Amino acid sequence: MSVFQIDFGDTPDTPPRVVGIDLGTTNSLVAYLDLTAPHVIPGTNGSPIVPSVVHFPPSGEPVVGAEAQEALLIDPVNTVYSAKRLMGRGAADVAGELALLPFAMAQGSESVIRLAVGGRELTPPEISAYVLRQLKQNAEAFLGETITQAVITVPAYFNDAQRQATKDAGRIAGLQVLRLVNEPTAAALAYGLDKRRNGTIAVYDFGGGTFDISILKLEEGLFEVLATNGDTHLGGDDIDNLLLRIALEDAAAECGRDLSADHEAVQRLRRAVITAKHELSTLPAATIALDYQGLQYRRSFPRDVFEKLITPVIDRTLAPCRACMADAGVTPEQIDEVVLVGGSTRIPLVRQAVRALFKSEPHSELNPDEVVALGAAVQAGILSGEVEDQLLLDVTPLSLGLETMGGVVTKLIHRNSTIPASATEQFTTAVDGQRNVLIHVLQGEREMVRDCRSLARFDLKDIDPVMAGMARIEVRFLIDANGILNVSAKDLRTGKEQSIEIKPSYGLTDEQVEAMILESFDKAEADFNERQVREARVEADRILAAVDKAKQSDAWFDLPAEEQASVDRAINELHLSYHGDDHVLIQSKMESLDLASRGLAENMMNSAVRNVLKGTKIE
Amino acid sequence: MKPLPADYFAVFGIGPQLALDLPELQRQFYVLSKQHHPDRFARASADEQRYALDFTSLLNDAWRVFRDPVARADYLLKLKGFDTTDSRANPVPAELLEEVFELNMALEEAREGDSSAKKQVAAALENFTALRQTLDIERDRLFAAYDGAPAESHLDALRSLLNRRRYIDNLVRDAQQALS
Numbered sequence: 001m002s003v004f005q006i007d008f009g010d011t012p013d014t015p016p017r018v019v020g021i022d023l024g025t026t027n028s029l030v031a032y033l034d035l036t037a038p039h040v041i042p043g044t045n046g047s048p049i050v051p052s053v054v055h056f057p058p059s060g061e062p063v064v065g066a067e068a069q070e071a072l073l074i075d076p077v078n079t080v081y082s083a084k085r086l087m088g089r090g091a092a093d094v095a096g097e098l099a100l101l102p103f104a105m106a107q108g109s110e111s112v113i114r115l116a117v118g119g120r121e122l123t124p125p126e127i128s129a130y131v132l133r134q135l136k137q138n139a140e141a142f143l144g145e146t147i148t149q150a151v152i153t154v155p156a157y158f159n160d161a162q163r164q165a166t167k168d169a170g171r172i173a174g175l176q177v178l179r180l181v182n183e184p185t186a187a188a189l190a191y192g193l194d195k196r197r198n199g200t201i202a203v204y205d206f207g208g209g210t211f212d213i214s215i216l217k218l219e220e221g222l223f224e225v226l227a228t229n230g231d232t233h234l235g236g237d238d239i240d241n242l243l244l245r246i247a248l249e250d251a252a253a254e255c256g257r258d259l260s261a262d263h264e265a266v267q268r269l270r271r272a273v274i275t276a277k278h279e280l281s282t283l284p285a286a287t288i289a290l291d292y293q294g295l296q297y298r299r300s301f302p303r304d305v306f307e308k309l310i311t312p313v314i315d316r317t318l319a320p321c322r323a324c325m326a327d328a329g330v331t332p333e334q335i336d337e338v339v340l341v342g343g344s345t346r347i348p349l350v351r352q353a354v355r356a357l358f359k360s361e362p363h364s365e366l367n368p369d370e371v372v373a374l375g376a377a378v379q380a381g382i383l384s385g386e387v388e389d390q391l392l393l394d395v396t397p398l399s400l401g402l403e404t405m406g407g408v409v410t411k412l413i414h415r416n417s418t419i420p421a422s423a424t425e426q427f428t429t430a431v432d433g434q435r436n437v438l439i440h441v442l443q444g445e446r447e448m449v450r451d452c453r454s455l456a457r458f459d460l461k462d463i464d465p466v467m468a469g470m471a472r473i474e475v476r477f478l479i480d481a482n483g484i485l486n487v488s489a490k491d492l493r494t495g496k497e498q499s500i501e502i503k504p505s506y507g508l509t510d511e512q513v514e515a516m517i518l519e520s521f522d523k524a525e526a527d528f529n530e531r532q533v534r535e536a537r538v539e540a541d542r543i544l545a546a547v548d549k550a551k552q553s554d555a556w557f558d559l560p561a562e563e564q565a566s567v568d569r570a571i572n573e574l575h576l577s578y579h580g581d582d583h584v585l586i587q588s589k590m591e592s593l594d595l596a597s598r599g600l601a602e603n604m605m606n607s608a609v610r611n612v613l614k615g616t617k618i619e
Numbered sequence: 620m621k622p623l624p625a626d627y628f629a630v631f632g633i634g635p636q637l638a639l640d641l642p643e644l645q646r647q648f649y650v651l652s653k654q655h656h657p658d659r660f661a662r663a664s665a666d667e668q669r670y671a672l673d674f675t676s677l678l679n680d681a682w683r684v685f686r687d688p689v690a691r692a693d694y695l696l697k698l699k700g701f702d703t704t705d706s707r708a709n710p711v712p713a714e715l716l717e718e719v720f721e722l723n724m725a726l727e728e729a730r731e732g733d734s735s736a737k738k739q740v741a742a743a744l745e746n747f748t749a750l751r752q753t754l755d756i757e758r759d760r761l762f763a764a765y766d767g768a769p770a771e772s773h774l775d776a777l778r779s780l781l782n783r784r785r786y787i788d789n790l791v792r793d794a795q796q797a798l799s
Contacts, residue, residue: 420676421679
């Protein structure tokens, strides 16, 4: 709208910015790419790390991050952490670990877990959406612009349901998820910016709840993943739980009190255990200390005892590493670089194990907590076109297959196939006049249906009723660049698109996600108004700063007195509207200021032209 | 929307052929990936995004199949209307009948814990591995012959060769399993 925009403003039609988000089990971060490099974005407390914890108080709005972490001590039953471990899973999958979590599962959680917190029932994607919303807000406040598009990272070994759940969380949070990127691959991207251009690298990613190993080939800006492996239920959490269990038994024996049913005591002890674990990365010994309701518990842990305890956990990362090297067709000697990612790689014993396995000194120059978010920002830059000389070729971690006769799985797309990847299969009918064919799709490496993960059942509907074996339906299975399955079908006799009904085995249906988005819209209405006010203020700041600058110049003094007065009046009015919550009013006051200062802008322009002309004369 | 390449060969802009220069094909794969990958079209129209996804999945599928000479030959045979399904249903190649019978006996005995049978299995493994190598030389000769003059007779020969090879592949795998 304004002349000042031409002089001082940014171009209004720059495409929206894409941010990179690391949605972690323990911590989450958001990062953006500027002209030079990716940067993490600090939150209101100055730290870029947002603990992936959400507190649902019985009344009032949910709280996310460090504040929610505090609530974990006083209101543990209404505070959710490690929700990522529940993404895309059913009740039976997590029965074991829910025992250690303070929050309760609601009825009917077979295919999608529902947690009963703060008097509501929420699915893991909805809880993760709160974390994502917080990151979105942090980015908007920091960058001064609305954020609607993001790249979100997932463990490389996440299956289809877990990926879909992550994408759903993004949608519920009001983010268009342009791409899901595998965490180790993102880390490689972050390192690749200033590292050698060609070679083979292994990324060892041991985080709060998941373990991934990926082996990549770097060639002229192309990051080609050769193979990936991992365990989506192996991380620092497992070490915490191990120590916690010991401390609980220990405290019971020593103090004669079983604390395991007391959520608050457990959470306090859990925090003490984590503190001790962190200290043991740099100190030779640490003490687990708990003072709770008159109970005093102290337990000293020398590092060698700690290391002996966690060796089985660390050993569980080694088999996937060996399998990954075999699949990639490389030996340890052929790996040029090893990159460490995730907080658990700060443990000296982990580094030692990695060094021994790959026979080389691992890299850890970049902060292992930040490197995934930084890489996500680079991928965001690739998608937005800002980064043109790099490209990621990732793979699917798990084989995709169909159930055939006798409960056997026939593989359609093998693990470690470069994605997008596809396979087509023809189906026919077994009975005269049959109208439906049911296809059961599974993920996993085993031969039998019962040993693989059920992904979905696809019902080919309204098939032309013909004689048995006459129908010819071609089904195309396509794993997209996010690692998510898409299915389409064609009737080869008629050439028509065949209708399919999808019943996901785990996770939400599209309708359920839509309902959640609608529900969050009601609450978003208030958020939306607030955001518009915030945006109007950012805009007002810019214009006020520009006018302020102009008032320091000769152009201002060349202005007639009554014009100066009307500019000052308009500035005043804009200031007055600035602190209200009416963005329309702020907008109209900005327009008035713009109008009043048109003469000033022209003067500025003219003197700028004069200066340029003066400049040419001197030369 | 632009039409997609009709087959894997068309993806790389070549006609149906069997002897491929893999290093050159890999370079092509990288060039085409950089041009067509969906990441390059994140902000393009829905049609362009769809094309990028479909083309790149074809490209990846094609490169995966072409890298493996057996999969490549199977693909071309299928393209030319040959039935390549379910090799396990094929009868034992007549010239191998005796050797296969002996190997199966030895495998049986080895499974029952007869350690002397292991020596027999090892000898058979060596035998079949060598035979497979001979078949691979013959395969490459047929590849070149077909590319020089694409005659149906070459494909017939190739199909029976691949069936035999698959059969031997299974024997080698069984023997390796018994020895490990």
